Amino acid sequence: MSAEFLTKSLTVLFGYAMPALECFKVIEQRPGRTDQLRFWCQYWIILVILVIFDEIAGALTSRIPMYSEVKLAFLVYLWYPQTRGTDIVYETFLRPLVMQYEPNIEERLRYLRANAGDIVIFYLKNFTERGYDLFLRALDYIRSQASRGSRSRRWFSFGGDRAERPSFVDDYVAGGGGSGDRRSTTRHRRPHNDY
Known part of the structure; x- marks a missing residue:
């Protein structure tokens, strides 16, 4: 079990599942407590x-150790x-920031x-x-490449001039490389120079 999988599992459990259950319990209380509802709304925000x-910053945060x-x-x-x-994060940082830009945000949302x-x-x-x-551009590019005829296409095509094929293709065909039993074929090889 990798540490990353364990951390993600714990984040789902402690960051999403448990708070959702607590929020559910507060909503279902009779009568509901508004201070608890406010707390959980702040948490979800x-x-x-x-x-x-x-x-947004996924590529950046993935490089931070132990993020x-x-x-x-x-x-x-x-x-x-x-x-x-x-309570601290919401009241100290988030609320003043959102209150400052709320009219602009609301106008854009409308x-x-x-x-x-x-x-x-x-x-x-x-x-x-x-x-x-x-x-259409991709099709045009593919068509232009096909009409120019790339070297690899000519090597492995069924038609074409024998002079355009590399010698190992001719050697393979001459040795019976196309037949079913490969053990009985003899292949013609060029001499190998060892330096």
């Missing part, structure tokens, strides 16, 4: 930001009852929601046009 960061282990320790720090790091259909159609149209153009 921080976790989503961490996942987005991992997706997965530090991430696991951070996730446990966030929800562990004695540390309750979620624009995206209103124009989502147009944006998707625009990208699909661009992708299909460019994809079709790229496909």
Whole structure:
């Protein structure tokens, strides 16, 4: 069992499964406690930001030694009852940052929601046009390579001039290399010079 697999398994268990179960228990309590709901909402917000960061900077974070282990320790720090790091991280770092840019973020999200259909159609149209153009260029390139006739194609083609084939092909054919029993064939080999 590799250390990476163990770390990922522990991250899933302690970073996702246990907090999800705790969040479920808080939601299902009668009557619900708003302070606990707030805590778990803050946790999931921080976790989503961490996942987005991992997706964007994945190539960079994979080169940091023990990044997965530090991430696991951070996730446990966030929800562990004695540390309750979620409150500290949310109130100290995340809340002031998001509050500063919230109007701009909200405006962009409203624009995206209103124009989502147009944006998707625009990208699909661009992708299909460019994809079709790229496909035609690839076919044109393959056709030009085939019409030039590469050397390896002439060697192994059924037709063509014997002068264009290398001598080992002629030697193999002359020795009966195409017949079923290979033990009975004699191959003509050129003398080998050992220096």
